[in-house]
Amino acid sequence: MPTSLTRSRRTLAVLLLAPVVAALALWAFAWPAARTAPRDLPLGIAGPAAAVERLQKDFAREEGAFALRRYPDAASARSAIENREVYGALVAAPQGVEVLTASAASPVVAQLLREAAATRAPAGAAPRVTDVVAAPPEDPRGSAFGASVLPLTLSGVAAGLLVTVLRLRGAIGVLVLAGASVLVGVVATALAHDWLGVLTGDWWAVASALALTVLAVAAGVAGLAALLGRAGPALGGLLMVLVGNPFSGATSAPYLLPEPAGFLGQLLPPGAGGAFLRSVAFFDGAGAGAAPLTLTLWAGLGLLAVMVATKTADEETTPGETGALREPAPVGG
Known part of the structure:
Protein backbone atom coordinates (compact mmCIF):
# COMPACT_ATOMS: atom_id res chain seq x y z
CA MET A 1 0.00 0.00 0.00
CA PRO A 2 2.71 2.58 0.86
CA THR A 3 4.52 1.73 -2.38
CA SER A 4 1.34 2.27 -4.40
CA LEU A 5 0.74 5.58 -2.63
CA THR A 6 4.31 6.73 -3.31
CA ARG A 7 3.99 5.81 -6.98
CA SER A 8 0.72 7.74 -7.25
CA ARG A 9 2.29 10.81 -5.69
CA ARG A 10 5.24 10.67 -8.06
CA THR A 11 2.93 10.28 -11.03
CA LEU A 12 0.87 13.27 -9.92
CA ALA A 13 4.04 15.32 -9.37
CA VAL A 14 5.22 14.60 -12.90
CA LEU A 15 1.82 15.45 -14.38
CA LEU A 16 1.76 18.76 -12.53
CA LEU A 17 5.41 19.62 -13.02
CA ALA A 18 5.50 19.11 -16.81
CA PRO A 19 3.08 21.95 -17.70
CA VAL A 20 4.72 24.22 -15.11
CA VAL A 21 8.13 23.71 -16.71
CA ALA A 22 6.63 24.24 -20.17
CA ALA A 23 4.99 27.48 -19.04
CA LEU A 24 8.23 28.72 -17.48
CA ALA A 25 10.21 27.88 -20.62
CA LEU A 26 7.70 29.63 -22.88
CA TRP A 27 7.69 32.65 -20.58
CA ALA A 28 11.48 32.83 -20.47
CA PHE A 29 12.10 32.36 -24.19
CA ALA A 30 8.96 33.68 -25.92
CA TRP A 31 8.15 36.69 -23.74
CA PRO A 32 11.38 38.65 -24.45
CA ALA A 33 11.16 37.80 -28.16
CA ALA A 34 7.54 38.94 -28.38
CA ARG A 35 8.25 42.22 -26.57
CA THR A 36 11.42 43.27 -28.39
CA ALA A 37 11.55 47.06 -28.65
CA PRO A 38 14.03 49.84 -27.81
CA ARG A 39 14.04 50.86 -24.15
CA ASP A 40 16.37 53.76 -23.29
CA LEU A 41 18.62 52.63 -26.14
CA PRO A 42 21.77 54.83 -26.13
CA LEU A 43 21.78 56.78 -29.39
CA GLY A 44 24.01 59.67 -30.44
CA ILE A 45 23.01 62.73 -32.44
CA ALA A 46 25.37 65.27 -33.96
CA GLY A 47 25.31 68.21 -36.32
CA PRO A 48 24.16 71.84 -36.41
CA ALA A 49 22.19 72.92 -33.35
CA ALA A 50 18.93 73.61 -35.21
CA ALA A 51 18.98 70.24 -36.98
CA VAL A 52 19.86 68.41 -33.77
CA GLU A 53 16.97 70.09 -31.98
CA ARG A 54 14.56 68.83 -34.64
CA LEU A 55 15.94 65.30 -34.34
CA GLN A 56 15.66 65.41 -30.56
CA LYS A 57 12.02 66.50 -30.69
CA ASP A 58 11.24 63.86 -33.28
CA PHE A 59 12.76 60.97 -31.31
CA ALA A 60 11.39 62.29 -28.02
CA ARG A 61 7.92 61.42 -29.25
CA GLU A 62 8.78 57.76 -28.68
CA GLU A 63 8.86 58.15 -24.92
CA GLY A 64 11.32 55.85 -23.19
CA ALA A 65 12.61 54.33 -26.43
CA PHE A 66 15.90 56.19 -26.86
CA ALA A 67 18.44 57.79 -24.56
CA LEU A 68 19.83 60.55 -26.77
CA ARG A 69 23.37 61.86 -26.33
CA ARG A 70 24.58 64.93 -28.18
CA TYR A 71 27.99 65.11 -29.83
CA PRO A 72 29.59 68.12 -31.50
CA ASP A 73 30.37 66.44 -34.81
CA ALA A 74 30.40 63.18 -36.75
CA ALA A 75 33.94 62.28 -35.62
CA SER A 76 32.89 62.45 -31.97
CA ALA A 77 29.84 60.32 -32.70
CA ARG A 78 32.00 57.73 -34.45
CA SER A 79 34.36 57.63 -31.49
CA ALA A 80 31.43 57.10 -29.12
CA ILE A 81 30.24 54.17 -31.22
CA GLU A 82 33.71 52.61 -31.28
CA ASN A 83 33.92 52.97 -27.49
CA ARG A 84 30.45 51.42 -27.12
CA GLU A 85 29.00 54.51 -25.47
CA VAL A 86 26.12 54.40 -27.96
CA TYR A 87 24.77 51.79 -30.38
CA GLY A 88 24.64 54.23 -33.27
CA ALA A 89 24.23 57.88 -34.17
CA LEU A 90 22.35 60.23 -36.45
CA VAL A 91 24.41 63.00 -37.99
CA ALA A 92 22.46 65.94 -39.41
CA ALA A 93 24.06 67.49 -42.49
CA PRO A 94 22.92 69.93 -45.22
CA GLN A 95 22.45 67.03 -47.63
CA GLY A 96 20.35 65.04 -45.15
CA VAL A 97 20.80 62.72 -42.20
CA GLU A 98 23.62 60.20 -42.11
CA VAL A 99 23.04 57.07 -40.03
CA LEU A 100 26.07 55.66 -38.22
CA THR A 101 25.54 52.08 -37.09
CA ALA A 102 27.57 49.29 -35.49
CA SER A 103 26.26 45.95 -36.66
CA ALA A 104 28.99 44.29 -34.58
CA ALA A 105 27.27 45.67 -31.46
CA SER A 106 23.87 44.42 -32.60
CA PRO A 107 22.66 43.77 -36.15
CA VAL A 108 19.10 44.09 -34.85
CA VAL A 109 19.74 47.59 -33.50
CA ALA A 110 21.55 48.58 -36.70
CA GLN A 111 18.52 47.55 -38.75
CA LEU A 112 16.19 49.36 -36.33
CA LEU A 113 18.17 52.61 -36.70
CA ARG A 114 18.16 52.35 -40.49
CA GLU A 115 14.41 51.91 -40.50
CA ALA A 116 13.87 54.72 -37.98
CA ALA A 117 15.92 57.13 -40.10
CA ALA A 118 14.21 56.05 -43.31
CA THR A 119 10.73 56.75 -41.92
CA ARG A 120 11.81 60.25 -40.88
CA ALA A 121 13.60 61.15 -44.11
CA PRO A 122 11.88 63.37 -46.70
CA ALA A 123 10.11 61.56 -49.51
CA GLY A 124 12.59 60.27 -52.07
CA ALA A 125 15.62 61.08 -49.91
CA ALA A 126 17.00 57.86 -48.43
CA PRO A 127 19.42 58.46 -45.56
CA ARG A 128 23.08 57.59 -46.01
CA VAL A 129 24.17 54.64 -43.83
CA THR A 130 27.72 53.98 -42.61
CA ASP A 131 28.52 50.84 -40.62
CA VAL A 132 31.25 52.12 -38.30
CA VAL A 133 32.01 48.75 -36.67
CA ALA A 134 30.71 46.08 -39.00
CA ALA A 135 29.89 42.53 -38.03
CA PRO A 136 32.15 39.85 -39.55
CA PRO A 137 31.29 39.01 -43.17
CA GLU A 138 30.83 35.36 -42.12
CA ASP A 139 28.14 36.39 -39.62
CA PRO A 140 26.52 39.62 -40.89
CA ARG A 141 23.26 39.06 -38.99
CA GLY A 142 24.91 37.97 -35.75
Whole structure:
Protein backbone atom coordinates (compact mmCIF):
# COMPACT_ATOMS: atom_id res chain seq x y z
CA MET A 1 0.00 0.00 0.00
CA PRO A 2 2.71 2.58 0.86
CA THR A 3 4.52 1.73 -2.38
CA SER A 4 1.34 2.27 -4.40
CA LEU A 5 0.74 5.58 -2.63
CA THR A 6 4.31 6.73 -3.31
CA ARG A 7 3.99 5.81 -6.98
CA SER A 8 0.72 7.74 -7.25
CA ARG A 9 2.29 10.81 -5.69
CA ARG A 10 5.24 10.67 -8.06
CA THR A 11 2.93 10.28 -11.03
CA LEU A 12 0.87 13.27 -9.92
CA ALA A 13 4.04 15.32 -9.37
CA VAL A 14 5.22 14.60 -12.90
CA LEU A 15 1.82 15.45 -14.38
CA LEU A 16 1.76 18.76 -12.53
CA LEU A 17 5.41 19.62 -13.02
CA ALA A 18 5.50 19.11 -16.81
CA PRO A 19 3.08 21.95 -17.70
CA VAL A 20 4.72 24.22 -15.11
CA VAL A 21 8.13 23.71 -16.71
CA ALA A 22 6.63 24.24 -20.17
CA ALA A 23 4.99 27.48 -19.04
CA LEU A 24 8.23 28.72 -17.48
CA ALA A 25 10.21 27.88 -20.62
CA LEU A 26 7.70 29.63 -22.88
CA TRP A 27 7.69 32.65 -20.58
CA ALA A 28 11.48 32.83 -20.47
CA PHE A 29 12.10 32.36 -24.19
CA ALA A 30 8.96 33.68 -25.92
CA TRP A 31 8.15 36.69 -23.74
CA PRO A 32 11.38 38.65 -24.45
CA ALA A 33 11.16 37.80 -28.16
CA ALA A 34 7.54 38.94 -28.38
CA ARG A 35 8.25 42.22 -26.57
CA THR A 36 11.42 43.27 -28.39
CA ALA A 37 11.55 47.06 -28.65
CA PRO A 38 14.03 49.84 -27.81
CA ARG A 39 14.04 50.86 -24.15
CA ASP A 40 16.37 53.76 -23.29
CA LEU A 41 18.62 52.63 -26.14
CA PRO A 42 21.77 54.83 -26.13
CA LEU A 43 21.78 56.78 -29.39
CA GLY A 44 24.01 59.67 -30.44
CA ILE A 45 23.01 62.73 -32.44
CA ALA A 46 25.37 65.27 -33.96
CA GLY A 47 25.31 68.21 -36.32
CA PRO A 48 24.16 71.84 -36.41
CA ALA A 49 22.19 72.92 -33.35
CA ALA A 50 18.93 73.61 -35.21
CA ALA A 51 18.98 70.24 -36.98
CA VAL A 52 19.86 68.41 -33.77
CA GLU A 53 16.97 70.09 -31.98
CA ARG A 54 14.56 68.83 -34.64
CA LEU A 55 15.94 65.30 -34.34
CA GLN A 56 15.66 65.41 -30.56
CA LYS A 57 12.02 66.50 -30.69
CA ASP A 58 11.24 63.86 -33.28
CA PHE A 59 12.76 60.97 -31.31
CA ALA A 60 11.39 62.29 -28.02
CA ARG A 61 7.92 61.42 -29.25
CA GLU A 62 8.78 57.76 -28.68
CA GLU A 63 8.86 58.15 -24.92
CA GLY A 64 11.32 55.85 -23.19
CA ALA A 65 12.61 54.33 -26.43
CA PHE A 66 15.90 56.19 -26.86
CA ALA A 67 18.44 57.79 -24.56
CA LEU A 68 19.83 60.55 -26.77
CA ARG A 69 23.37 61.86 -26.33
CA ARG A 70 24.58 64.93 -28.18
CA TYR A 71 27.99 65.11 -29.83
CA PRO A 72 29.59 68.12 -31.50
CA ASP A 73 30.37 66.44 -34.81
CA ALA A 74 30.40 63.18 -36.75
CA ALA A 75 33.94 62.28 -35.62
CA SER A 76 32.89 62.45 -31.97
CA ALA A 77 29.84 60.32 -32.70
CA ARG A 78 32.00 57.73 -34.45
CA SER A 79 34.36 57.63 -31.49
CA ALA A 80 31.43 57.10 -29.12
CA ILE A 81 30.24 54.17 -31.22
CA GLU A 82 33.71 52.61 -31.28
CA ASN A 83 33.92 52.97 -27.49
CA ARG A 84 30.45 51.42 -27.12
CA GLU A 85 29.00 54.51 -25.47
CA VAL A 86 26.12 54.40 -27.96
CA TYR A 87 24.77 51.79 -30.38
CA GLY A 88 24.64 54.23 -33.27
CA ALA A 89 24.23 57.88 -34.17
CA LEU A 90 22.35 60.23 -36.45
CA VAL A 91 24.41 63.00 -37.99
CA ALA A 92 22.46 65.94 -39.41
CA ALA A 93 24.06 67.49 -42.49
CA PRO A 94 22.92 69.93 -45.22
CA GLN A 95 22.45 67.03 -47.63
CA GLY A 96 20.35 65.04 -45.15
CA VAL A 97 20.80 62.72 -42.20
CA GLU A 98 23.62 60.20 -42.11
CA VAL A 99 23.04 57.07 -40.03
CA LEU A 100 26.07 55.66 -38.22
CA THR A 101 25.54 52.08 -37.09
CA ALA A 102 27.57 49.29 -35.49
CA SER A 103 26.26 45.95 -36.66
CA ALA A 104 28.99 44.29 -34.58
CA ALA A 105 27.27 45.67 -31.46
CA SER A 106 23.87 44.42 -32.60
CA PRO A 107 22.66 43.77 -36.15
CA VAL A 108 19.10 44.09 -34.85
CA VAL A 109 19.74 47.59 -33.50
CA ALA A 110 21.55 48.58 -36.70
CA GLN A 111 18.52 47.55 -38.75
CA LEU A 112 16.19 49.36 -36.33
CA LEU A 113 18.17 52.61 -36.70
CA ARG A 114 18.16 52.35 -40.49
CA GLU A 115 14.41 51.91 -40.50
CA ALA A 116 13.87 54.72 -37.98
CA ALA A 117 15.92 57.13 -40.10
CA ALA A 118 14.21 56.05 -43.31
CA THR A 119 10.73 56.75 -41.92
CA ARG A 120 11.81 60.25 -40.88
CA ALA A 121 13.60 61.15 -44.11
CA PRO A 122 11.88 63.37 -46.70
CA ALA A 123 10.11 61.56 -49.51
CA GLY A 124 12.59 60.27 -52.07
CA ALA A 125 15.62 61.08 -49.91
CA ALA A 126 17.00 57.86 -48.43
CA PRO A 127 19.42 58.46 -45.56
CA ARG A 128 23.08 57.59 -46.01
CA VAL A 129 24.17 54.64 -43.83
CA THR A 130 27.72 53.98 -42.61
CA ASP A 131 28.52 50.84 -40.62
CA VAL A 132 31.25 52.12 -38.30
CA VAL A 133 32.01 48.75 -36.67
CA ALA A 134 30.71 46.08 -39.00
CA ALA A 135 29.89 42.53 -38.03
CA PRO A 136 32.15 39.85 -39.55
CA PRO A 137 31.29 39.01 -43.17
CA GLU A 138 30.83 35.36 -42.12
CA ASP A 139 28.14 36.39 -39.62
CA PRO A 140 26.52 39.62 -40.89
CA ARG A 141 23.26 39.06 -38.99
CA GLY A 142 24.91 37.97 -35.75
CA SER A 143 23.12 34.62 -35.84
CA ALA A 144 26.20 32.57 -35.01
CA PHE A 145 27.21 34.94 -32.22
CA GLY A 146 23.78 34.73 -30.62
CA ALA A 147 23.72 30.96 -30.98
CA SER A 148 27.07 30.64 -29.19
CA VAL A 149 25.69 31.61 -25.76
CA LEU A 150 23.63 28.44 -25.23
CA PRO A 151 26.47 25.95 -25.97
CA LEU A 152 28.78 27.86 -23.62
CA THR A 153 26.10 27.84 -20.94
CA LEU A 154 25.42 24.13 -21.39
CA SER A 155 29.11 23.25 -21.25
CA GLY A 156 29.46 25.23 -18.01
CA VAL A 157 26.40 23.57 -16.47
CA ALA A 158 27.72 20.15 -17.52
CA ALA A 159 31.12 20.84 -15.94
CA GLY A 160 29.52 21.97 -12.69
CA LEU A 161 27.24 18.93 -12.59
CA LEU A 162 30.07 16.48 -13.31
CA VAL A 163 32.25 17.93 -10.57
CA THR A 164 29.29 17.60 -8.19
CA VAL A 165 28.27 14.08 -9.22
CA LEU A 166 31.85 12.78 -9.18
CA ARG A 167 32.38 14.41 -5.77
CA LEU A 168 35.58 16.13 -6.82
CA ARG A 169 36.38 18.00 -3.66
CA GLY A 170 38.50 20.88 -2.43
CA ALA A 171 41.41 22.02 -4.54
CA ILE A 172 40.89 19.14 -6.96
CA GLY A 173 37.37 20.30 -7.72
CA VAL A 174 38.54 23.89 -8.20
CA LEU A 175 41.36 22.82 -10.52
CA VAL A 176 39.02 20.63 -12.56
CA LEU A 177 36.50 23.47 -12.97
CA ALA A 178 39.23 25.92 -13.96
CA GLY A 179 40.96 23.47 -16.30
CA ALA A 180 37.75 22.43 -18.04
CA SER A 181 36.77 26.07 -18.55
CA VAL A 182 40.16 26.94 -20.06
CA LEU A 183 39.96 23.98 -22.43
CA VAL A 184 36.44 24.93 -23.50
CA GLY A 185 37.61 28.49 -24.11
CA VAL A 186 40.51 27.35 -26.28
CA VAL A 187 38.44 24.87 -28.29
CA ALA A 188 35.55 27.32 -28.75
CA THR A 189 37.94 30.04 -29.93
CA ALA A 190 39.59 27.68 -32.39
CA LEU A 191 36.18 26.87 -33.85
CA ALA A 192 34.55 30.30 -33.80
CA HIS A 193 37.62 32.45 -34.46
CA ASP A 194 39.81 30.35 -36.77
CA TRP A 195 37.37 28.02 -38.52
CA LEU A 196 34.03 29.85 -38.71
CA GLY A 197 35.45 33.39 -38.59
CA VAL A 198 32.47 34.72 -36.62
CA LEU A 199 34.69 36.12 -33.85
CA THR A 200 37.52 38.54 -34.56
CA GLY A 201 39.82 40.44 -32.22
CA ASP A 202 42.81 39.17 -30.29
CA TRP A 203 42.79 35.36 -30.16
CA TRP A 204 43.85 34.98 -26.54
CA ALA A 205 41.57 37.78 -25.36
CA VAL A 206 38.61 36.01 -26.97
CA ALA A 207 39.68 32.67 -25.47
CA SER A 208 39.98 34.29 -22.03
CA ALA A 209 36.51 35.81 -22.28
CA LEU A 210 35.03 32.47 -23.29
CA ALA A 211 36.88 30.60 -20.54
CA LEU A 212 35.80 33.10 -17.87
CA THR A 213 32.18 32.81 -19.02
CA VAL A 214 32.23 29.02 -18.81
CA LEU A 215 33.98 29.13 -15.42
CA ALA A 216 31.36 31.53 -14.04
CA VAL A 217 28.57 29.17 -15.11
CA ALA A 218 30.35 26.00 -13.94
CA ALA A 219 31.45 27.43 -10.60
CA GLY A 220 27.99 28.89 -10.04
CA VAL A 221 26.33 25.50 -10.52
CA ALA A 222 28.92 23.61 -8.46
CA GLY A 223 28.84 26.26 -5.73
CA LEU A 224 25.05 26.13 -5.45
CA ALA A 225 25.26 22.33 -5.29
CA ALA A 226 27.83 22.53 -2.50
CA LEU A 227 25.69 24.96 -0.51
CA LEU A 228 22.18 23.63 -1.16
CA GLY A 229 22.71 19.94 -1.80
CA ARG A 230 20.39 18.28 -4.31
CA ALA A 231 18.43 21.47 -4.94
CA GLY A 232 21.61 23.31 -5.96
CA PRO A 233 22.19 21.80 -9.42
CA ALA A 234 18.51 22.20 -10.32
CA LEU A 235 18.51 25.83 -9.27
CA GLY A 236 21.81 26.47 -11.05
CA GLY A 237 20.60 24.87 -14.26
CA LEU A 238 17.36 26.85 -14.21
CA LEU A 239 19.17 30.13 -13.56
CA MET A 240 21.75 29.63 -16.29
CA VAL A 241 19.70 27.94 -19.02
CA LEU A 242 16.07 28.93 -18.44
CA VAL A 243 16.71 32.52 -17.31
CA GLY A 244 20.28 33.47 -18.18
CA ASN A 245 20.22 32.34 -21.80
CA PRO A 246 17.00 34.01 -23.06
CA PHE A 247 17.61 37.09 -20.92
CA SER A 248 21.21 37.49 -22.14
CA GLY A 249 20.32 39.81 -25.03
CA ALA A 250 23.00 38.15 -27.17
CA THR A 251 20.69 37.76 -30.15
CA SER A 252 19.53 41.40 -30.01
CA ALA A 253 20.65 43.74 -27.21
CA PRO A 254 19.82 44.12 -23.51
CA TYR A 255 18.18 47.46 -24.29
CA LEU A 256 15.66 45.73 -26.53
CA LEU A 257 14.41 43.32 -23.87
CA PRO A 258 11.46 44.06 -21.58
CA GLU A 259 12.31 44.89 -18.00
CA PRO A 260 13.39 43.35 -15.78
CA ALA A 261 14.71 40.80 -18.30
CA GLY A 262 17.36 43.12 -19.71
CA PHE A 263 18.66 44.04 -16.26
CA LEU A 264 18.54 40.54 -14.76
CA GLY A 265 20.21 39.02 -17.80
CA GLN A 266 23.34 41.12 -17.30
CA LEU A 267 23.63 39.93 -13.70
CA LEU A 268 23.89 36.29 -14.79
CA PRO A 269 26.92 34.70 -16.49
CA PRO A 270 25.32 34.12 -19.93
CA GLY A 271 24.37 37.78 -20.32
CA ALA A 272 27.57 39.16 -18.82
CA GLY A 273 29.60 36.70 -20.88
CA GLY A 274 27.88 37.70 -24.11
CA ALA A 275 28.48 41.39 -23.43
CA PHE A 276 32.12 40.80 -22.50
CA LEU A 277 32.74 38.60 -25.54
CA ARG A 278 31.19 41.15 -27.90
CA SER A 279 33.42 43.92 -26.53
CA VAL A 280 36.57 41.79 -26.73
CA ALA A 281 35.84 40.27 -30.14
CA PHE A 282 34.78 43.42 -32.01
CA PHE A 283 35.69 46.54 -29.97
CA ASP A 284 39.15 45.76 -28.54
CA GLY A 285 37.62 45.43 -25.08
CA ALA A 286 35.92 48.84 -25.10
CA GLY A 287 32.56 49.12 -23.38
CA ALA A 288 32.86 45.88 -21.42
CA GLY A 289 31.57 47.73 -18.37
CA ALA A 290 30.77 45.59 -15.35
CA ALA A 291 30.58 42.34 -17.32
CA PRO A 292 34.10 41.05 -16.38
CA LEU A 293 33.44 41.89 -12.73
CA THR A 294 30.11 40.05 -12.79
CA LEU A 295 31.74 36.96 -14.27
CA THR A 296 34.63 37.12 -11.79
CA LEU A 297 32.22 37.37 -8.86
CA TRP A 298 30.23 34.34 -10.02
CA ALA A 299 33.42 32.35 -10.59
CA GLY A 300 35.13 33.40 -7.36
CA LEU A 301 32.12 32.95 -5.08
CA GLY A 302 31.26 29.62 -6.69
CA LEU A 303 34.77 28.26 -6.25
CA LEU A 304 34.88 29.54 -2.69
CA ALA A 305 31.59 27.77 -1.94
CA VAL A 306 33.01 24.52 -3.33
CA MET A 307 36.08 24.82 -1.10
CA VAL A 308 34.30 25.91 2.09
CA ALA A 309 31.30 23.58 1.86
CA THR A 310 33.50 20.63 1.00
CA LYS A 311 35.82 21.31 3.92
CA THR A 312 32.84 21.53 6.28
CA ALA A 313 31.43 18.26 4.96
CA ASP A 314 34.78 16.54 5.39
CA GLU A 315 35.08 17.74 8.98
CA GLU A 316 31.59 16.47 9.78
CA THR A 317 32.24 13.00 8.34
CA THR A 318 35.75 12.57 9.73
CA PRO A 319 34.73 10.90 13.05
CA GLY A 320 32.52 8.32 11.32
CA GLU A 321 35.08 7.65 8.65
CA THR A 322 37.83 7.28 11.25
CA GLY A 323 35.75 4.81 13.20
CA ALA A 324 34.95 2.83 10.06
CA LEU A 325 38.62 2.56 9.20
CA ARG A 326 39.75 1.66 12.74
CA GLU A 327 41.19 -1.84 12.99
CA PRO A 328 38.73 -4.15 14.82
CA ALA A 329 39.68 -5.45 18.27
CA PRO A 330 40.71 -9.11 18.45
CA VAL A 331 37.89 -11.52 19.28
CA GLY A 332 37.91 -12.68 22.83
CA GLY A 333 40.20 -10.20 24.26
